Amino acid sequence: MTSATEFKQAPHKLLVIPGPIEVADEVLYANAHPSMSHVSPDFIPVFGDCLRMTRSVVAEVVLSTEGQPFLISGSGTLGWDQARHLPTFRRNLTRPGENALVLHSGYFGDSFTECLETYGAKVDQVKAEIGAAVSQEAIESALKSKKYRLLTFTHVDTSTAVLSDAKAIAETVKRVSPETLVILDGVCSVASEELRMDAWGIDVVLTASQKGLGVPPGLSILVASPRAIKVFESRTVPVASYYASWKKWLPIMKAYESGKPAYFATPPTNLIYAYHASLSQIMKKAPSLEERFELHRAASKQIKDTAAALGLKQLALDPAFAANGMTALYFPEGLSAGDVLPKLGAKGIIAAGGLHAEIKDKYFRLGHMGITAVDGQRGDIQTVTTALKEVFAAK
Amino acid sequence: MTSATEFKQAPHKLLVIPGPIEVADEVLYANAHPSMSHVSPDFIPVFGDCLRMTRSVVAEVVLSTEGQPFLISGSGTLGWDQARHLPTFRRNLTRPGENALVLHSGYFGDSFTECLETYGAKVDQVKAEIGAAVSQEAIESALKSKKYRLLTFTHVDTSTAVLSDAKAIAETVKRVSPETLVILDGVCSVASEELRMDAWGIDVVLTASQKGLGVPPGLSILVASPRAIKVFESRTVPVASYYASWKKWLPIMKAYESGKPAYFATPPTNLIYAYHASLSQIMKKAPSLEERFELHRAASKQIKDTAAALGLKQLALDPAFAANGMTALYFPEGLSAGDVLPKLGAKGIIAAGGLHAEIKDKYFRLGHMGITAVDGQRGDIQTVTTALKEVFAAK
Numbered sequence: 001m002t003s004a005t006e007f008k009q010a011p012h013k014l015l016v017i018p019g020p021i022e023v024a025d026e027v028l029y030a031n032a033h034p035s036m037s038h039v040s041p042d043f044i045p046v047f048g049d050c051l052r053m054t055r056s057v058v059a060e061v062v063l064s065t066e067g068q069p070f071l072i073s074g075s076g077t078l079g080w081d082q083a084r085h086l087p088t089f090r091r092n093l094t095r096p097g098e099n100a101l102v103l104h105s106g107y108f109g110d111s112f113t114e115c116l117e118t119y120g121a122k123v124d125q126v127k128a129e130i131g132a133a134v135s136q137e138a139i140e141s142a143l144k145s146k147k148y149r150l151l152t153f154t155h156v157d158t159s160t161a162v163l164s165d166a167k168a169i170a171e172t173v174k175r176v177s178p179e180t181l182v183i184l185d186g187v188c189s190v191a192s193e194e195l196r197m198d199a200w201g202i203d204v205v206l207t208a209s210q211k212g213l214g215v216p217p218g219l220s221i222l223v224a225s226p227r228a229i230k231v232f233e234s235r236t237v238p239v240a241s242y243y244a245s246w247k248k249w250l251p252i253m254k255a256y257e258s259g260k261p262a263y264f265a266t267p268p269t270n271l272i273y274a275y276h277a278s279l280s281q282i283m284k285k286a287p288s289l290e291e292r293f294e295l296h297r298a299a300s301k302q303i304k305d306t307a308a309a310l311g312l313k314q315l316a317l318d319p320a321f322a323a324n325g326m327t328a329l330y331f332p333e334g335l336s337a338g339d340v341l342p343k344l345g346a347k348g349i350i351a352a353g354g355l356h357a358e359i360k361d362k363y364f365r366l367g368h369m370g371i372t373a374v375d376g377q378r379g380d381i382q383t384v385t386t387a388l389k390e391v392f393a394a395k
Numbered sequence: 396m397t398s399a400t401e402f403k404q405a406p407h408k409l410l411v412i413p414g415p416i417e418v419a420d421e422v423l424y425a426n427a428h429p430s431m432s433h434v435s436p437d438f439i440p441v442f443g444d445c446l447r448m449t450r451s452v453v454a455e456v457v458l459s460t461e462g463q464p465f466l467i468s469g470s471g472t473l474g475w476d477q478a479r480h481l482p483t484f485r486r487n488l489t490r491p492g493e494n495a496l497v498l499h500s501g502y503f504g505d506s507f508t509e510c511l512e513t514y515g516a517k518v519d520q521v522k523a524e525i526g527a528a529v530s531q532e533a534i535e536s537a538l539k540s541k542k543y544r545l546l547t548f549t550h551v552d553t554s555t556a557v558l559s560d561a562k563a564i565a566e567t568v569k570r571v572s573p574e575t576l577v578i579l580d581g582v583c584s585v586a587s588e589e590l591r592m593d594a595w596g597i598d599v600v601l602t603a604s605q606k607g608l609g610v611p612p613g614l615s616i617l618v619a620s621p622r623a624i625k626v627f628e629s630r631t632v633p634v635a636s637y638y639a640s641w642k643k644w645l646p647i648m649k650a651y652e653s654g655k656p657a658y659f660a661t662p663p664t665n666l667i668y669a670y671h672a673s674l675s676q677i678m679k680k681a682p683s684l685e686e687r688f689e690l691h692r693a694a695s696k697q698i699k700d701t702a703a704a705l706g707l708k709q710l711a712l713d714p715a716f717a718a719n720g721m722t723a724l725y726f727p728e729g730l731s732a733g734d735v736l737p738k739l740g741a742k743g744i745i746a747a748g749g750l751h752a753e754i755k756d757k758y759f760r761l762g763h764m765g766i767t768a769v770d771g772q773r774g775d776i777q778t779v780t781t782a783l784k785e786v787f788a789a790k
Contacts (some may be wrong), residue, residue, distance in 0.1 A: 009397070009429045031665060034418070036415065268414070
């Protein structure tokens with residue numbers, strides 16, 4: 001057999017797109033775990049630990065939150081589907097659905113809007129200019145204009161690398177419209193950006209495995225606050241959902257956390273082992289979560305400073321809007337993705353092109369999350385800054 | 396680095412539940428592939444190959460079917476969610492939804508029914524007695540009594556190990572109600588039981604990665620016939636689905652198959668590599684698909700003959716109803732899961748308890764799919780029959 005310490009993944013170019021990210025050897029080794037029964041006494045506590053650790057990572061261990069994690073086979077997008085449990089959308093066109101407010105700081109604001117509208121919500125968007133997050137004034141004004149059942153925002157929009165101020169948004173909602181539920185899309189922020197679900201008063205955090213959490217893609221991860229669960233449990237209109245149904249999944253998650261097996265649909269057992277390996281790494285005291293966020297900020301600063309010194313302009317219009325787990329940079333005049341990405345590839349790093357429809361061909365994106373930011377011995381950040389210098393100094 | 400030929404999974408008890416099944420070292424190694432960009436030129440042809448090979452395995456390569464595969468991050472249950480694309484269900488209670496006929500040969504008939512009802516279908520079940528499949532006479536009679544938009548059946552019901560005669564069912568439908576769509580739940584049959592989607596006229600085959608296909612769980616696999624796609628494309632009522640939406644996924648699947656990247660939600664890249672490795676194994680000429688089915692039949696016979704010699708009675712009331720990829724056996728008088736499963740565990744094999752609500756505690760299940768059935772050198776079938784003999788001869 002190949003032992004955990006022996007296993008070394010195949011050589012490859014450094015993957016620094018904003019997800020999937022580089023995955024540690026021990027996490028990939030866990031993903032190659034021998035096939036296991038999803039109801040076996042060996043697997044149940046692993047799933048249970050994953051639920052407990054999810055609560056800790058997302059909602060801060062010290063607060064002993066009562067948030068309810070959902071770990072379901074699927075991509076991050078499946079988390080949006082789960083948001084339908086909260087409003088009582090009415091699909092009969094003569095009676096409008098409940099109102100949802102979507103803060104738009106990039107591509108994923110439009111996608112989340114489309115998802116909510118698919119399920120009958122009446123969605124209003126407050127749209128920031130490209131490179132900015134929505135201001136608290138604009139949020140306050142929208143919240144005063146209409147009663148919203150829920151507000152959603154993308155903590156870090158992967159298309160623009162814009163960071164929204166989750167704490168301030170939650171404060172504004174609590175002050176102006178306390179009954180509005182706050183849903184945070186943390187696909188590109190959880191475990192990379194500071195986030196305190198309980199302390200800040202976020203009702204739902206949804207994310208995925210393949211970004212800051214450092215696991216291959218395929219696990220939809222969501223934590224619902226006790227208030228969100230209460231809203232779900234008190235609804236009288238059934239949710240027209242089967243695969244994404246909390247009614248189905250809630251007893252499953254509770255069973256596994258209490259050490260008992262339960263069956264609705266087969267969990268992605270190998271990914272659960274991989275997630276367990278990565279969360280165990282993340283939960284280790286050194287680096288602590290505080291240190292972890294600080295290491296992401298430091299890595300981000302190194303990359304952003306290098307880019308600035310090379311004359312590369314960030315999409316983020318202000319440092320306050322700049323994510324710490326990724327960077328989006330405009331191409332210099334005369335250069336395009338067709339020039340830059342292959343050149344970075346030749347220097348051994350895989351970066352991503354643009355994604356925001358309006359400026360898709362004008363910029364590129366770098367991810368610096370997980371082990372790339374946290375494990376200094378890998379030298380990933382140095383590899384990225386060296387490649388940037390070689391490609392852009394030589395242009 | 397660890398090479399593909401060097402990698403050996405950790406020692407473990409032989410997993411012979413009816414899924415997840417034993418996974419080959421080379422497939423697990425592929426599941427530990429270095430993290431890859433889902434839009435990279437290296438990954439795109441791998442996804443494209445998986446789509447092409449899915450069509451071949453499920454629908455027979457020689458017929459050059461035009462079936463449309465969907466590979467989506469999720470469990471097999473997500474395939475049921477996709478069935479909602481076919482009828483124009485009306486959720487307004489004053490106008491009933493279209494009719495669906497569910498053939499019930501175990502637990503999963505009830506689940507599929509519940510899924511369809513969640514989306515507004517009017518479902519009738521034709522229920523076989525435990526251990527039997529629904530008769531062609533009963534199907535014909537139901538089809539003559541009402542107009543059904545679709546008929547669903549579980550090719551092998553994992554709860555009972557009952558095999559339904561897919562070819563005969565499709566023939567009956569074509570003869571009696573040719574406009575009714577035939578949906579086959581092949582979660583526990585694809586790549587283990589003979590299935591010819593084109594030749595038999597099945598409109599949708601849905602399955603999952605962790606059974607006959609020999610991959611870790613987490614990939615929902617579905618193939619829709621040209622007729623099913625046409626029905627979907629001609630519907631005028633929008634489908635209230637986001638994550639499972641064919642409208643979203645169809646262009647993605649077409650793009651990857653034609654060698655271009657596209658984005659809706661992040662595909663489970665590592666599982667795609669694992670699926671590619673397993674399909675490549677399956678597509679190898681030796682054993683051919685014919686030989687593969689024959690090896691499953693032979694493995695099944697060995698286990699069923701051994702069980703019979705030990706006085707163990709199958710749930711299947713007739714050999715015609717007996718699956719070839721799994722076996723369900725009643726406990727002998729006086730024994731229960733609490734006695735038998737640990738004893739089998741002590742002999743090195745992991746079997747599964749009962750699942751059918753009415754007789755849950757009265758039987759156990761053995762899976763013999765994939766490499767356990769096909770790769771004789773492993774000696775898995777011998778291990779299982781030896782364990783059965785040791786446990787039940789000594790009772």
